[in-house]
Amino acid sequence: MSRLDWLSEYLARLIDEHVVVRSGDAQGLAPAHRLVLDSEDWGAAARVAAAFGCRWAGVWGDVEAGDSEGTQLTLRAALERDGGFVVLETEVPVTFPVLASHTNHFPAADRMERHLRDLLGVGFHDHPDARRWVRHQAWQENEFPLRHYVAASGHPPLRTRADSDYPFLRIQGNGVYEIPVGPVHAGIIEPGHFRFQAMGEEVLRLEERLGYTHKGIEKIAVGRDPAALARLAARVSGDSTVAHAWAACQAMERATHCQVPPRALFLRALMAERERVANHLGDIGAICNDVGFAFAHMQCGRLRELWQRSSHALFGHRFMMDALIPGGVARDLPADAPARLRAEHAALRREIAPVFAVVDDHPSLDDRLIGTGCLSAADARLLGCTGYVGKASGQAFDLRHDSPYAPYDRLHVDVPVQQEGDVAARVRVRMEEVRISLLLMDRLLDLLPSGPIAATLPQPAGGTTGLGLVEGWRGEILAFVRFGADGRIARYFPRDPSWFTWPALERLIHGNIVPDFPVCNKSVNGSYSGHDL
Amino acid sequence: MNATAWLLAIAQALLYVALAPLLVGWVRKVKARLQNRRGPPLLQAYRDLYKLFGKETRVAHTASPLFRAAPYVVFIATWLAAMAIPLLAVDLPTAAIADIIVVVGLLALARFFLALAGMDVGTAFGGMGASREMLIAALAEPAMLMAVFTLAMTAHSTNLSSVVDAHLAAGLVLRPSYLFALGALLLVALAETGRIPVDNPATHLELTMVHEAMILEYSGRHLALMEWAAQIKLLLYGVLIVNVFLPWGIARELLPADLGLGFAAVVVKLLLLGAVLAVGETVLAKMRLFRVPAFLNLALLLALLGLLGHVILEVGA
Numbered sequence: 001m002s003r004l005d006w007l008s009e010y011l012a013r014l015i016d017e018h019v020v021v022r023s024g025d026a027q028g029l030a031p032a033h034r035l036v037l038d039s040e041d042w043g044a045a046a047r048v049a050a051a052f053g054c055r056w057a058g059v060w061g062d063v064e065a066g067d068s069e070g071t072q073l074t075l076r077a078a079l080e081r082d083g084g085f086v087v088l089e090t091e092v093p094v095t096f097p098v099l100a101s102h103t104n105h106f107p108a109a110d111r112m113e114r115h116l117r118d119l120l121g122v123g124f125h126d127h128p129d130a131r132r133w134v135r136h137q138a139w140q141e142n143e144f145p146l147r148h149y150v151a152a153s154g155h156p157p158l159r160t161r162a163d164s165d166y167p168f169l170r171i172q173g174n175g176v177y178e179i180p181v182g183p184v185h186a187g188i189i190e191p192g193h194f195r196f197q198a199m200g201e202e203v204l205r206l207e208e209r210l211g212y213t214h215k216g217i218e219k220i221a222v223g224r225d226p227a228a229l230a231r232l233a234a235r236v237s238g239d240s241t242v243a244h245a246w247a248a249c250q251a252m253e254r255a256t257h258c259q260v261p262p263r264a265l266f267l268r269a270l271m272a273e274r275e276r277v278a279n280h281l282g283d284i285g286a287i288c289n290d291v292g293f294a295f296a297h298m299q300c301g302r303l304r305e306l307w308q309r310s311s312h313a314l315f316g317h318r319f320m321m322d323a324l325i326p327g328g329v330a331r332d333l334p335a336d337a338p339a340r341l342r343a344e345h346a347a348l349r350r351e352i353a354p355v356f357a358v359v360d361d362h363p364s365l366d367d368r369l370i371g372t373g374c375l376s377a378a379d380a381r382l383l384g385c386t387g388y389v390g391k392a393s394g395q396a397f398d399l400r401h402d403s404p405y406a407p408y409d410r411l412h413v414d415v416p417v418q419q420e421g422d423v424a425a426r427v428r429v430r431m432e433e434v435r436i437s438l439l440l441m442d443r444l445l446d447l448l449p450s451g452p453i454a455a456t457l458p459q460p461a462g463g464t465t466g467l468g469l470v471e472g473w474r475g476e477i478l479a480f481v482r483f484g485a486d487g488r489i490a491r492y493f494p495r496d497p498s499w500f501t502w503p504a505l506e507r508l509i510h511g512n513i514v515p516d517f518p519v520c521n522k523s524v525n526g527s528y529s530g531h532d533l
Numbered sequence: 534m535n536a537t538a539w540l541l542a543i544a545q546a547l548l549y550v551a552l553a554p555l556l557v558g559w560v561r562k563v564k565a566r567l568q569n570r571r572g573p574p575l576l577q578a579y580r581d582l583y584k585l586f587g588k589e590t591r592v593a594h595t596a597s598p599l600f601r602a603a604p605y606v607v608f609i610a611t612w613l614a615a616m617a618i619p620l621l622a623v624d625l626p627t628a629a630i631a632d633i634i635v636v637v638g639l640l641a642l643a644r645f646f647l648a649l650a651g652m653d654v655g656t657a658f659g660g661m662g663a664s665r666e667m668l669i670a671a672l673a674e675p676a677m678l679m680a681v682f683t684l685a686m687t688a689h690s691t692n693l694s695s696v697v698d699a700h701l702a703a704g705l706v707l708r709p710s711y712l713f714a715l716g717a718l719l720l721v722a723l724a725e726t727g728r729i730p731v732d733n734p735a736t737h738l739e740l741t742m743v744h745e746a747m748i749l750e751y752s753g754r755h756l757a758l759m760e761w762a763a764q765i766k767l768l769l770y771g772v773l774i775v776n777v778f779l780p781w782g783i784a785r786e787l788l789p790a791d792l793g794l795g796f797a798a799v800v801v802k803l804l805l806l807g808a809v810l811a812v813g814e815t816v817l818a819k820m821r822l823f824r825v826p827a828f829l830n831l832a833l834l835l836a837l838l839g840l841l842g843h844v845i846l847e848v849g850a
Contacts, residue, residue, distance in 0.1 A: 179657040179740075186737040201822060290741070292733040292819030298568040364730065364818040514661070515741040515822050 003084035003403060004033055010052055010086070011035075019044050029467040029480075030254060031403065032078065032085035039090045042075070043100025043126070046088075046109075054079040054086075055384045055397075056106035058478050059113060060493040061120045063094060063148060073097045073122065077109075078467075078478060078495075083402035085469065098123040108384045108500050115533075119146045119218065134211040134532065137161040145219050152219050168207050171197040176204065179514065183212045190528035194517075201513040206506050213532040221492035226252050226326040226457050229489050233479065234321050236494045237530030242268070242275045243472030244494055244530070245324040247479035250405065252326050255466030255481055256458045262449045264328035265407045270341075270444050271320045271329075273437040276473035277348070278307050278319075280388075280430040280437075283525055284359060287427055290519040291368040299355045303348060310344055328454025338445045345438050356431045369424035373520035375508040376421055387475025388429040389501045389524055393421035399471035411443055421508070423523040433473075460487045474498060474527065496530030535626070541787060542616070542627040549615040549772075553764035554578035556771060556807055563811035578764065582757050590753030593654045603650035604751065604758035607643045611762040614639035615769045619694055619776055621795040622784035628694035633681045636693075636769075637674060640725070643762065644670055651747030658739045662746025665822065669731065669743065672829035673724045679836035680717040683710050684777060686843050693773075697780045709846055713839030715778050720832035722770035724825065727763070729814040731825055741819070768803075775802035 019041040028034050057078035064070035072091040079086045101124035102109040114133035116122045121144035138160040176199050183191035193209035233248030234241045246268055285300025308318040314337050315323050323330050380393035396417040400408040416432035418425035462485035470477045475497030484490035505524045558578040565572020617631035651659035685691045688699035724731045727744035748759045782798025784791035
């Protein structure tokens with residue numbers, strides 16, 4: 001447990017603050033260490049963790065429900081430091097689920113706590129923001145969809161009111177005006193509303209209003225069997241289908257102590273790296289296109305398309321959707337695949353060299369990207385940004401390197417870090433990650449073991465829980481799974497890294513000009529779907 | 534003879550309208566080839582216009598009559614401005630009634646209505662586009678006037694026909710003032726026609742738009758007229774640059790052979806200019822909005838240098 005060296009000191013500090021840890025264990029949510037607290041100590045534990053330098057990695061709630069609803073509502077919050085994870089756990093009565101908020105110590109907790117309040121009815125008595133977040137106009141005021149008594153279909157009214165009365169914060173002043181953008185955008189992107197307060201062209205404040213792609217993932221996961229959950233997880237965010245499916249499968253496999261065959265793990269890693277390369281290529285091109293540099297867009301688009309066609313030929317799907325199943329992978333590679341993949345990696349390495357050289361060092365592009373949309377290292381740290389957003393702002397955290405899961409425990413993963421935090425730094429991190437992923441994939445092919453590609457998932461025992469932690473292309477993905485007494489899913493919560501990069505966008509746009517917003521947004525590229533759930 | 538001249542003037546005016554989409558199609562085609570793409574067919578711009586004219590025209594509830602009138606005003610003003618610029622031949626009757634100051638004035642009129650229409654519906658994007666367009670115009674117009682005054686000083690006339698005539702009569706003389714004025718006019722043309730690096734005509738991002746943001750609310754034939762006017766404006770600037778600075782080939786007598794040669798010459802020159810524009814748009818990214826004033830200040834500076842160059846080097850020489 002070397003990654004949790006700090007745990008004893010954290011516990012000591014908790015004692016100093018008179019926080020009582022009722023129990024704790026390292027098994028229930030391995031690799032994280034579980035600490036059970038009294039609900040009155042919920043806020044104090046976060047305060048100590050913040051002072052101790054932990055990163056806040058998510059909060060989710062859970063009501064034990066059989067035929068009728070249980071009496072206790074369980075809340076869990078994940079903390080990370082030096083690659084070691086701790087999950088704080090507490091219970092509050094369902095009849096009066098009120099406790100302290102973590103937002104005052106970790107700003108990153110703001111929207112996830114509001115999400116929890118909207119969906120499960122948990123009250124945070126000192127939460128700074130009382131506005132609803134994901135709650136739609138179609139929901140009744142006191143109806144909490146994740147509660148047992150609410151049907152998955154909900155009770156939609158015949159006609160839903162327009163969502164026009166969300167109280168955005170306004171800036172008053174001479175010459176200040178408001179620009180509403182979205183939720184329907186030009187171009188093929190997901191829906192989300194952005195409200196700018198601008199003075200001339202300068203952005204004084206940006207406020208996001210998301211939730212338009214809420215699909216009820218957490219609700220419709222309940223009652224599924226493991227295979228069906230893997231399919232659902234693959235649809236949390238389409239561009240991260242491999243990573244989310246892997247996180248969900250990992251959680252279920254840890255809960256049931258399933259031994260996944262090594263070949264399956266290597267194939268999963270191969271797919272996750274392919275997903276990373278495909279998305280980075282697409283985004284690098286799109287960032288250039290947003291500043292009117294179509295050449296790089298076309299070249300990156302072409303390379304990405306060829307890459308995805310090959311994913312379709314070798315892995316069965318352009319995005320490799322549903323390629324992962326609990327216990328392994330759905331299909332093996334054709335016999336000639338390693339040779340073809342190696343040739344493809346070499347070809348891509350050759351092709352990206354001149355394109356990336358242009359993107360990296362084109363004066364006209366530099367002029368637009370350098371210094372635009374700066375996210376300070378302090379903000380990145382405060383918001384717990386992972387992935388390229390964090391890495392471009394000096395946060396060198398990567399699960400594959402700092403808390404490696406199989407098969408990355410057998411590989412060396414380089415983590416590219418930049419300090420500038422601007423759009424150019426995010427582009428450089430992505431380019432570097434493409435190069436690193438190409439090397440990793442060659443290495444994975446070198447080490448690719450033979451053998452079976454899937455194990456049968458053991459019948460899950462009722463009440464067992466599992467935590468999945470996977471480095472997706474956007475950053476750290478966390479997935480929590482609890483099985484019910486019937487061996488089916490009782491609770492599934494996927495936490496996409498976008499929860500932390502969306503607030504980062506609001507900060508990094510500050511002081512930039514309105515026409516630079518699209519390129520800033522694209523350089524962060526948060527997932528709407530993965531965030532809205 | 535006079536009737537023929539008038540017929541030719543009308544034919545030239547119609548040619549502007551007919552050729553404008555082709556130039557846009559050509560620039561798009563060259564750009565696509567430079568990006569290793571096949572690109573849309575050369576005639577796609579015509580098809581788009583045809584399609585838009587066939588579509589229903591939707592107007593926002595909040596639109597005033599000005600919104601409906603603006604496309605016609607913009608189109609006609611731009612077209613009238615184009616008529617004053619010699620395309621095939623000099624000394625046409627239309628040239629006698631309009632000089633470069635009128636051209637600048639007509640273009641300003643078109644822009645005025647375009648900006649009003651952008652603000653008329655009351656969306657944030659239209660107002661934003663109008664404000665940016667005015668920022669650009671306020672700097673581009675003086676630079677353009679200064680550049681053409683440099684030419685006018687050599688010809689002792691602000692009439693473009695006379696300028697071209699004077700240029701041809703003088704033969705091949707290297708004038709520093711012309712080079713500076715050409716530089717200035719090229720920069721102004723990029724800004725005024727909404728090309729990269731000032732504006733991106735191909736973008737879908739409302740927040741970055743200038744020209745497109747103002748016509749965002751238009752549809753059907755209104756949009757077609759706005760698009761067509763923008764294409765005519767591009768052609769207008771193209772012809773202004775190639776025929777004033779490189780007038781060789783333009784018809785000085787209204788004879789069929791001369792006119793044929795004039796047509797061939799202007800088409801070749803425009804194709805070359807279009808290709809240069811496409812190369813420029815491929816190698817450059819769009820610049821940050823607040824760099825545009827510096828860009829246009831450079832144009833003004835070049836024009837001023839041209840004017841000084843003329844006074845110092847050419848007057849009395």
